[in-house]
Amino acid sequence: DTGVSQNPRHKITKRGQNVTFRCDPISEHNRLYWYRQTLGQGPEFLTYFQNEAQLEKSRLLSDRFSAERPKGSFSTLEIQRTEQGDSAMYLCASSFQGASGNTIYFGEGSWLTVV
Amino acid sequence: AQRVTQPEKLLSVFKGAPVELKCNYSYSGSPELFWYVQYSRQRLQLLLRHISRESIKGFTADLNKGETSFHLKKPFAQEEDSAMYYCALSGSGGSNYKLTFGKGTLLTVNP
Numbered sequence: 627d628t629g630v631s632q633n634p635r636h637k638i639t640k641r642g643q644n645v646t647f648r649c650d651p652i653s654e655h656n657r658l659y660w661y662r663q664t665l666g667q668g669p670e671f672l673t674y675f676q677n678e679a680q681l682e683k684s685r686l687l688s689d690r691f692s693a694e695r696p697k698g699s700f701s702t703l704e705i706q707r708t709e710q711g712d713s714a715m716y717l718c719a720s721s722f723q724g725a726s727g728n729t730i731y732f733g734e735g736s737w738l739t740v741v
Numbered sequence: 742a743q744r745v746t747q748p749e750k751l752l753s754v755f756k757g758a759p760v761e762l763k764c765n766y767s768y769s770g771s772p773e774l775f776w777y778v779q780y781s782r783q784r785l786q787l788l789l790r791h792i793s794r795e796s797i798k799g800f801t802a803d804l805n806k807g808e809t810s811f812h813l814k815k816p817f818a819q820e821e822d823s824a825m826y827y828c829a830l831s832g833s834g835g836s837n838y839k840l841t842f843g844k845g846t847l848l849t850v851n852p
Binding site for chain 2: 629657661666667668670671674676681682723728729730734735
C-alpha cells in the first residue's frame with residue numbers, strides 16, 4: 627500500500643504522559659496535514675505543512691501540541707502532558723498542489739486513548 | 742467563517758431506492774466542495790469534487806450556489822454504498838489547503 631501511512635495505529639496512555647505519532651505521506655506530496663476526529667464529528671483541521679514549513683495552526687492546537695516535518699518528508703505530532711480530552715483519532719493526510727488541483731489523501735489514523 | 746452542515750446523522754434506504762444525502766455550506770467566497778466516504782474499517786477517501794463534474798460509483802453532486810448546497814445523489818442505491826459520508830469544503834486557489842468537514846451521514850442500504 628503506497629498511501630499515507632501512520633503509526634502507531636492505536637495508543638493508550640496515562641494522563642500526563644507524552645505521546646508521539648508519525649506520518650509518512652505519499653511520496654512526492656509537498657503538502658501534509660494533521661486532523662483530529664472525535665466520535666460523532668467530522669475531521670477537524672489541526673495544522674498544515676508545505677514542504678518543511680508549517681504554514682498554519684488551528685486554535686485547536688494548544689501549546690501542548692507540536693508538529694514537525696523535518697526535510698519535508700515524514701511528520702510527527704507530539705502531545706505533551708496528555709489530558710483525557712485529547713482522546714481522539716489523529717488523521718494525517720497529504721496532497722500535491724499542482725495544475726489539476728489539490729486532492730487530499732488520508733491515512734488510516736492513529737487512535738489515542740488517554741486514561 | 743466556513744461551515745458545513747449535514748442535517749441527517751443517519752439515513753436508511755432499501756436497495757434500488759434513490760438516495761440523497763444533504764449538505765449545506767457557509768463560505769464567504771468561492772468554495773470547492775467535496776464528498777468523502779469512509780467504508781467500514783477503511784480510510785477516508787475522496788468520492789467526488791464539484792470541479793470535476795463527474796459521476797463516481799453512480800453518485801453525482803451539483804453545487805447550487807444560490808441555495809449554498811451540494812447534495813449527493815444516486816438514483817438506485819446498492820448495499821455496498823453503506824458507509825459514512827462526509828461533505829467537505831475548502832477555499833479555492835491559495836486557500837485550498839484546509840478542508841472543513843460536516844459531521845457526516847451514516848448511510849445504510851438495506852437488502
